[in-house]
Amino acid sequence: MSVSIKRKSAMKTDVPTSSMPDIIFQLLIFFMVTTVLRQFTGLEVDLPDAKMVHKLENKRQVSTIWIDRENRVNIDDVSVDKLSDLRSLAYNKLLEEPALVISLKVDKEAEMGRLIDVQEELRKANTLRVVYSAIPKA
Numbered sequence: 001m002s003v004s005i006k007r008k009s010a011m012k013t014d015v016p017t018s019s020m021p022d023i024i025f026q027l028l029i030f031f032m033v034t035t036v037l038r039q040f041t042g043l044e045v046d047l048p049d050a051k052m053v054h055k056l057e058n059k060r061q062v063s064t065i066w067i068d069r070e071n072r073v074n075i076d077d078v079s080v081d082k083l084s085d086l087r088s089l090a091y092n093k094l095l096e097e098p099a100l101v102i103s104l105k106v107d108k109e110a111e112m113g114r115l116i117d118v119q120e121e122l123r124k125a126n127t128l129r130v131v132y133s134a135i136p137k138a
Contacts, residue, residue, distance in 0.1 A: 043068040048108040050134035061099045063090070065118060069109040073118060083121045091125040105133040 043066040056062060065086075066074040073080040076093075080086045094100050102122060106115055122130060 043072060043074055045105050045107045046109065047105060047133055047135045049137045051137055053134055053136045056101065056103070056131065061097050062101045062103050063093050063097075064103045064105060067104070067106045067110045067114060067118065069107045071111055071114040073114070083117055086118065087121040087125045090122055090127045094125065094127050099129075100127060101129045101131060102127050103131050103133055 045066055045068050063076050066072075073083070073086060075086060075089050078089060080089070090102065104115070104118070119130070122128070
């Protein structure tokens with residue numbers, strides 16, 4: 001009586017890694033193509049020249065207000081029709097981010113009265129950290 005013993009074949013438990021670089025490269029290309037670098041271009045603003053310019057170190061806590069030559073006002077991609085709306089928008093942003101800095105990008109042809117009105121609304125909203133954007137003079 002002969003008993004035949006069947007041996008189980010040894011299963012491979014290794015994970016094939018030969019295609020791993022291809023997958024990583026495809027994911028990298030996918031994220032590079034689908035990532036959008038956000039830059040607001042809704043208002044055309046010709047910034048004034050400046051003799052000396054300092055760059056802001058932390059741009060994560062910055063909210064930008066745009067005033068173009070037609071005196072239209074936008075704050076972070078939101079069009080502001082009434083300046084009292086600007087006050088509430090700025091105050092809500094200040095509540096979310098206590099270290100908020102307001103960056104004013106004002107066209108050099110904009111009316112000074114409109115800029116003063118915007119500054120007054122920012123004072124009423126208690127957003128007192130304000131910087132002005134300009135282009136360095138070459």
